Amino acid sequence: MWKLILGFLVFAGGAMYLLSQGGDIDMGGEKHGVEAHEPASGAASAASH
Amino acid sequence: MSSIPAPVRGAASPMTPEEKKVIFASSLGTVFEWYDFYLYGSLAAIIARQFFSGLDPSAAFIFALLAFAAGFIVRPFGALVFGRLGDMIGRKYTFLVTILIMGLATFIVGVLPNYASIGVAAPVILITLRMLQGLALGGEYGGAATYVAEHAPHGRRGAYTAWIQTTATLGLFLSLMVILSTRTIVGEEAFADWGWRVPFIVSILLLGISVWIRLSMNESPAFKKMKEEGKTSKAPLSESFGQWRNLKVVLLALFGLVAGQAVVWYSGQFYALFFLTSVLKVDGSTANMLVAASLIIGTPFFVVFGTLSDRIGRKPIILAGLLLAVVTYFPLFKALTAAANPDLARAQATVPIVVKADPATCSFQGSPVAREVDFTNPCDIAKRALAQNSASYANEAAPAGAGAVIRIGDREIVPPSGALIAGGHKFDEASGKAIAQFKKDVAAALKEAGYPPKADPAKMDKVKIVLILSVLVLYVTMVYGPIAAMLVEMFPTRIRYTSMSLPYHIGNGWFGGLMPTIAFAMVAQNGNIYHGLWYPVTIAAVTFVIGLLFVRETKDVDIYAGD
Numbered sequence: 305m306w307k308l309i310l311g312f313l314v315f316a317g318g319a320m321y322l323l324s325q326g327g328d329i330d331m332g333g334e335k336h337g338v339e340a341h342e343p344a345s346g347a348a349s350a351a352s353h
Numbered sequence: 354m355s356s357i358p359a360p361v362r363g364a365a366s367p368m369t370p371e372e373k374k375v376i377f378a379s380s381l382g383t384v385f386e387w388y389d390f391y392l393y394g395s396l397a398a399i400i401a402r403q404f405f406s407g408l409d410p411s412a413a414f415i416f417a418l419l420a421f422a423a424g425f426i427v428r429p430f431g432a433l434v435f436g437r438l439g440d441m442i443g444r445k446y447t448f449l450v451t452i453l454i455m456g457l458a459t460f461i462v463g464v465l466p467n468y469a470s471i472g473v474a475a476p477v478i479l480i481t482l483r484m485l486q487g488l489a490l491g492g493e494y495g496g497a498a499t500y501v502a503e504h505a506p507h508g509r510r511g512a513y514t515a516w517i518q519t520t521a522t523l524g525l526f527l528s529l530m531v532i533l534s535t536r537t538i539v540g541e542e543a544f545a546d547w548g549w550r551v552p553f554i555v556s557i558l559l560l561g562i563s564v565w566i567r568l569s570m571n572e573s574p575a576f577k578k579m580k581e582e583g584k585t586s587k588a589p590l591s592e593s594f595g596q597w598r599n600l601k602v603v604l605l606a607l608f609g610l611v612a613g614q615a616v617v618w619y620s621g622q623f624y625a626l627f628f629l630t631s632v633l634k635v636d637g638s639t640a641n642m643l644v645a646a647s648l649i650i651g652t653p654f655f656v657v658f659g660t661l662s663d664r665i666g667r668k669p670i671i672l673a674g675l676l677l678a679v680v681t682y683f684p685l686f687k688a689l690t691a692a693a694n695p696d697l698a699r700a701q702a703t704v705p706i707v708v709k710a711d712p713a714t715c716s717f718q719g720s721p722v723a724r725e726v727d728f729t730n731p732c733d734i735a736k737r738a739l740a741q742n743s744a745s746y747a748n749e750a751a752p753a754g755a756g757a758v759i760r761i762g763d764r765e766i767v768p769p770s771g772a773l774i775a776g777g778h779k780f781d782e783a784s785g786k787a788i789a790q791f792k793k794d795v796a797a798a799l800k801e802a803g804y805p806p807k808a809d810p811a812k813m814d815k816v817k818i819v820l821i822l823s824v825l826v827l828y829v830t831m832v833y834g835p836i837a838a839m840l841v842e843m844f845p846t847r848i849r850y851t852s853m854s855l856p857y858h859i860g861n862g863w864f865g866g867l868m869p870t871i872a873f874a875m876v877a878q879n880g881n882i883y884h885g886l887w888y889p890v891t892i893a894a895v896t897f898v899i900g901l902l903f904v905r906e907t908k909d910v911d912i913y914a915g916d
């Protein structure tokens with residue numbers, strides 16, 4: 305069990321480190337609305353999540 | 354595979370290496386599922402530019418509808434197709450096929466030529482791949498949950514299946530690591546050009562490992578026994594949904610468990626992030642860090658609650674999670690506002706905003722495929738502008754035929770209307786300019802009234818934010834940790850795969866997947882930034898009542914009894 309916890313913490317720590325270095329990324333998951341196909345749409349920010 | 358039949362082994366025995374392998378092999382598929390889910394979210398803008406930017410608006414809209422269908426119609430359809438196969442030919446081969454389809458489709462996206470290279474064939478192939486993925490995804494979760502549960506000893510199914518539930522976090526972190534590393538190594542420009550393909554291509558490694566492990570696994574002992582005795586179902590679909598005795602349980606699983614679980618899950622995992630960035634205007638990087646920290650704190654609780662459900666029952670834990678969500682969502686999200694953007698909380702309390710309009714001129718804003726150009730009435734344009742600025746407002750009915758107006762404190766702004774050209778796909782130049790100017794005026798008036806355009810990092814109470822987000826994730830672990838075991842235990846082996854997959858995908862796809870869109874539409878319609886919470890609160894409350902009254906506890910059910 306301790307190996308799993310350690311592994312998870314190392315893995316999560318790595319992701320947190322990368323996020324802290326430049327984590328401007330959409331973590332909101334797959335988009336199902338029209339915004340996924342309208343790269344320049346002004347509506348994207350409003351209805352995308 | 355354990356030489357001791359899984360159901361006979363004592364609940365106190367430690368997990369055997371074979372059982373660990375079963376859990377690992379099954380969970381890898383769901384890691385894949387989540388990895389994909391986050392890739393398509395993070396890379397949506399780039400994928401849209403690569404594959405859809407050359408399409409005319411009508412074609413783009415059709416593709417948007419098809420992509421929407423891939424998520425919401427194809428997955429439940431996949432649950433039927435692969436659920437049926439899983440109940441007829443076996444769990445092992447079925448979810449070997451699902452992971453192969455899913456993995457190959459992901460890989461092919463990484464090597465697919467873009468619109469500039471092969472024209473309209475590019476988006477057609479991409480959407481086809483998305484459909485195939487959706488189909489395979491529909492069969493993956495049910496297969497993994499069934500396979501693990503049928504290998505677990507009686508009294509440990511909650512603990513064993515809970516590991517599958519942790520894979521959403523693992524999939525997120527894996528996607529973050531691959532995307533951010535690639536972006537850092539190749540640079541922003543190259544990433545937008547070709548580097549975005551790398552996360553899709555490297556998924557072939559994950560696929561290779563998954564297939565290799567799954568090939569070495571044996572069929573689930575329950576299915577094997579049933580097959581040897583010639584008791585497998587010949588028509589799982591009609592047995593699952595054509596007979597009221599089982600259909601009733603399917604409906605109870607959907608409305609008494611999964612619907613509430615789905616909205617709590619989406620609220621904790623996605624709506625909280627959306628609320629932080631889009632409503633409270635916390636910058637994206639900070640919000641990501643805060644949410645990731647809360648996920649690290651919360652994720653082990655999937656296993657904690659799964660294990661606990663083997664002792665005290667699945668039902669009390671799931672229902673407690675639903676009830677806590679119902680009772681505390683409003684205070685928690687209000688506390689989130691005060692901690693993340695205290696200036697916004699103050700402005701909302703001191704400067705009232707009112708939209709005065711003839712109600713007959715205000716339309717419904719809840720279409721999930723709605724575009725900016727679908728809203729041309731002044732009332733709608735006013736409401737969308739305020740919603741996009743996270744401004745809470747009240748609605749005041751104006752006499753019939755009167756024009757709309759926004760009142761921010763003492764200032765009044767009149768919204769324009771939009772005139773469309775290009776077959777209704779574009780605002781004409783004059784109204785486009787007027788709408789842009791109106792949005793600028795609204796933003797300026799809000800700023801003047803003390804509404805901050807961004808949350809001030811210096812004023813954020815980050816510890817409190819992580820604490821609140823962790824509580825939201827804790828609710829997710831309460832409702833989601835024990836649910837796989839419970840769904841498995843609700844149905845007999847001969848139709849288990851089919852019967853549990855459909856309510857899971859309808860619940861999570863429809864009730865959960867539409868939650869952000871519906872919540873946003875409710876906010877835009879009503880004006881109060883917390884109004885969207887009524888959606889998860891209502892669904893969770895209804896699920897709680899149905900679950901409490903009609904769903905039986907299943908932890909002591911002998912899942913082999915009906916075989």
